[in-house]
Each structure stands twice: as C-alpha cells, then as structure tokens.
Amino acid sequence: MADSETELIKDLYRRYWQYMIAKDAGALRQLLDDEYYLTHMTGIRQSKEEFLSQLLDGTFNYYAAEHDSIEVSVSGDTASMTGKSRVVAAVYGGSRHSWRLRGDFTLQKYNGIWNFTSSKASTY
Numbered sequence: 001m002a003d004s005e006t007e008l009i010k011d012l013y014r015r016y017w018q019y020m021i022a023k024d025a026g027a028l029r030q031l032l033d034d035e036y037y038l039t040h041m042t043g044i045r046q047s048k049e050e051f052l053s054q055l056l057d058g059t060f061n062y063y064a065a066e067h068d069s070i071e072v073s074v075s076g077d078t079a080s081m082t083g084k085s086r087v088v089a090a091v092y093g094g095s096r097h098s099w100r101l102r103g104d105f106t107l108q109k110y111n112g113i114w115n116f117t118s119s120k121a122s123t124y
Helices: 003-021 024-030 046-056
Strands: 032-039 044-049 060-075 078-091 097-109 112-123
Touching: 003 024, 003 060, 003 078, 003 097, 003 112, 024 046, 032 046, 044 046, 046 060, 046 112
Parallel strands: 032 112
Antiparallel strands: 032 044, 060 078, 078 097, 097 112
16 A cells, blocks of 8 residues: 555656646646645745746746656655656746756645645755
8 A cells, every 4th residue: 555655646746747847737736735835945935826826927947857766755644755856947037957956745645635735945
C-alpha cells in the first residue's frame, strides 16, 4: 500500500511540472489544496490563486523540467515530498535560465485523493 501511495505522489509531482509548463491552471487547481501556499526562494509566500495568476500572466514561465530525484514519506493521510529537478524557466521578466530547483512539498489525502498543501522552493 505504501509503495503505491509513494508512486502516486511521485506521479503527482511529475504532473505538477507538466501542468506548470503547459500553464494549465485548471489541472493545477485540482492538484493544489484550496489552502495551498508556495514559499519562493526569496521568502515571498503566495496563495494558490496568486501563484496561478502570475503563472498565467507570464511572471513565471516554465519550459522544461527533468527530475533528478523524488523522495516521498507517507504517514497515514499526510505526506511530505522533496523533488529535485533541473528546470528551464524565465521569471520576473528575466531571460530563460536553467535552475536546479528543490521543492519541499506537504500533501494531504482527502476522500482518497492527494493534494499538495504547501511547497517551498530552494536550489540544490
């Protein structure tokens, strides 16, 4: 059971990046809890809707993501996950750049469905 939950969460992380690259806010809304928040490398904390708005308006542009590692720890209906990915992005009006991004996520399972509840971005 735990292995299948771990694989499911790893797949959610891969889909998260696919949706970010595609700017698919509808699909991201389904992955992100209503109370989801993202803490950027700068320390700025954004709500789900603030983040999605800036993804759609071009503040954040993601072009590719290759995943080096995805580590998951499940405890009942909660989980934590750390993804390390090499991401090509242009943010805040800057040029396209390759980043080694680490995302530390928390997840909650509601009615059998996992949702990301928070994430914190850093580099590795």
